[in-house]
Amino acid sequence: MLKSLLINEKEWEAFFLSEQALTISPKGKFSLNDIHQAFRVLEGAGITGLVDIIPAYESIALIFEGIVHELSDAVDEIQKAIKQVDINEFETNTIEVPVCYKFGLDWEEVEANTALSQKEIIEIHSSGTYTVSMMGFQPGFLYLSGLHEALSCPRKTNPRTKIPAGSVGIGGSQTGIYAMESPGGWQIIGRTPKHFFDVLSNPPIQIRPGDRVRFTPITEQQFTEWED
Template identity: 45%
Template sequence: MTSGIDVEPLAEDALLLRFGATIDAALNAQVHAAAVRLRAHLPTVECTPAYASLLLRFDPAEWSRDDDEPPLRRVREAALALLEGAASVDEQPRSVDIPVLYGGPAGPDLAAVSAHSGLSIEEVITRHTAATYSVAMLGFAPGFPYLLGLDPALAMPRRADPRLSVPAGSVAIGGVQTGIYPEALPGGWQLIGRTPLRLFDVQAPSPSLLRPGDRVRFHAIDEAAFQRLIDTPGAVR
């Protein structure tokens, strides 16, 4: 796996492993495989995956020795040695099911996605729920998942006029990706539905509902089911 990995020092306590420079599912899988392996063997090193890179954060004091070798070099050598020849993920990804109320006030851009794709609204929903997505990374806001696996027919540019506030739980399309807004936030993605699930809760033992590397499926629900779920603990607020 180490072939083609570029290592960039970012600070005295941070390294960036670059696996490439594109949004690609296979490349992203390499990043997650590396993160799983490094977490298992270097538990004191924090690993944060992105699309094509992996950030390593560590305590330099824990990696200091009596010789003059810098901690950055020690972590670099340890990480690359562990990744040498590693080609697969050492654990199975989690599967998470996300209920979604599509269209209407919950998905005000669904009709625009339908028109852009040349598909009926029903076919857009069918295709969006048929795919299995992978959480490529979390970013933009705590708990915001960037999901790869969108049917290419549903790809659509971001809005020319971003909204000042997008409701928490909004399921959206931005380019070739889909995502879910964890909180009420500004945003320019195309809103096609809304989930009652809470994506991020700072008080929870694991604040983010989704983790990088997870597999995600969406399923459509009606207004009555949405209202029942939104009144339960763990729903969006």
């Protein structure tokens, strides 16, 4: 069963993800920016019973505190709430992320795959401005779009069982940041001392989908002395 709704004058379709969750997807042509704008509208709407909003590349999941009995009623409630939201009130932030590229674990593979030197890779990687496309896989893991095509690099054939928190990697046409220590298969080219997930903070993740990220090279000493 599907139910239509309008967000920012664009038609979306809603359907059940579970008894306590809905998925909404834009109809027709859309961009990642459409997803991010809809996310911010939903976030600012104060929808009754909504406890989490999870944007992905082509859809948004809406998680509710209780059971959603009727799709039509839930969508009507969402539509009513978002009519009160002005998208022009929202701004994206640009976050400067310090990176010590000396802590890269996969320079040999990345250099071989890109046919570039470590110095060239660092210069290109740190000169870009990236968009937080989505977060997933682990709390606070940032999927960042905007990687220069020259740095595109396949994931590792044999993933590591442990990657340090703060590791900055390349996976295909994206770059990303591991907010927590975990297994993973991205090519690690550096590490940031900046924290992206703190369970004691409210919210625990300060950065949001649609925000921008820029990387700044730092030394090992600066990494050690860094304070968030």
